[in-house]
Amino acid sequence: xxxxxxxxxxxxxxxxxxxxxxxxxxxxxxxxxxxxxxxxxxxxxxxxxxxxxxxxxx
Numbered sequence: 139x140x141x142x143x144x145x146x147x148x149x150x151x152x153x154x155x156x157x158x159x160x161x162x163x164x165x166x167x168x169x170x171x172x173x174x175x176x177x178x179x180x181x182x183x184x185x186x187x188x189x190x191x192x193x194x195x196x
Contacts, residue, residue, distance in 0.1 A: 139162055139164065139165050139166065139192075140165070140166040140167070140168060140188060140189065140192035141155045141158060141159060141165060141166070141167050141168070142167075142168045142169075142170065142177060142185060142188055143155050143167075143168075143169055143170070143173075143175075143177070144169070144170050144172075144173030144174045144175055144176075144177040144180075144181070145169050145170060145171045145172060145173060146172065146173060146174045147173070147174050147175040147177075148174075148175060151175050155167065166192055166195075168188045170184045170185070170188075
């Protein structure tokens with residue numbers, strides 16, 4: 139599993155990701171510089187690249 143957040147996301151997003159990461163095994167985490175909480179829409183190439191890397195490691 140990979141949890142992705144934008145560097146400019148509201149602080150609550152980091153808290154949510156922290157809580158999820160504590161409960162899931164083998165969690166990867168990534169932060170996209172310059173992205174907010176809508177990173178899949180505003181930074182689709184970076185999100186796709188991170189997903190591809192995560193799938194390769196699976």
